[in-house]
Amino acid sequence: MIKIYIAFWLFLFGTVFGSFLNCAAMRIVRGEDFIRGRSRCRSCGHELRAMDLIPIVSWLLSHGRCRYCKAKLSLRYPLTELVFAVALEGLFFRYGITVAFAGASCLTGCLFVLSLVDLEILEIPDGCLLTGVIAFCVTAPFTMESAKAFFLHVAAGLVTGVVMLVLSLVMDGVLQRESMGGGDIKLFALLGLWFGFTGILILTFLSCIFGLLFVSVRRRQTEPGGIFPFGPAIAAAAYVMLIFGDGLRDWYFRFL
C-alpha cells in the first residue's frame, strides 16, 4: 500500500520535474538563462500563472492552446512531462527509495535534457554530462561495493572515451565525413563511468540497435548528409541498463 502511495506522489513530482527539464532543454537550445526568469507563452509573451503550469492538466484543460492568445501549444509539453514521470516510476520499482534511486534519477534527468537538446540542435551540452559525473561521484560511496569497483568504473570511463575517440577517427577516415560527434564520445565516456566495462559493452550494442531503429523511423526527416542525433539512442540504452542492467549482465556472461 505504502508503495502505491509513494508511486502516486512520485508520478506527480515526475510530471513537475519533467516540465522543468523540458523548459531547461528549450532554454539551453535558445541560449537563455534557465534558472532565472518566469515562464512565458512562446507566441504572445504573456507571463504564465500557476494555473497554466500544472503539468499535463493545464494542457488538457486548455485543449492544447495558450489561454491568452489561443496559439497552439506543442504536444511536446504534456509528452515530456508524461515520459519523465513514467521513467521515474520505472526507477522507483527497480530501486525503491534508495541512494541508488537518487543517483539513477539524476542520471535519467541529465539524459532526458541532453536528448531533447540533441534532437533539436544536434549538440550535447557539457553541463548535462558534468552533472552526470557529479551524480556518480556523490552516490558511488553508497552504491559501489568496494573502492576497487569504484576505480574500475573510473577506468572504464577513461578507456571508453579513448576507444570511442579512436573508433570515430578511424570511421571518419573510412567514411570521409564526421561519423560520431564529440558530444556522443563524451556521453559514452560518462556512461562507461556509470556502468563499468561489461555494462558499457552491452550499452554500446543496445545503443546501436536503438540508433538503427531511430534512423529507420526518422529516415525522411534526417538531413541528406546522413547526420542524425545519436544522443537519444544512447540515452535510451542507458535507461534500459539502469532498469534491466543486472539481467542483461547475467545473460551476457552466460554467452561468454
Ligand SMILES: [Zn+2]
Ligand atoms: Zn500565448
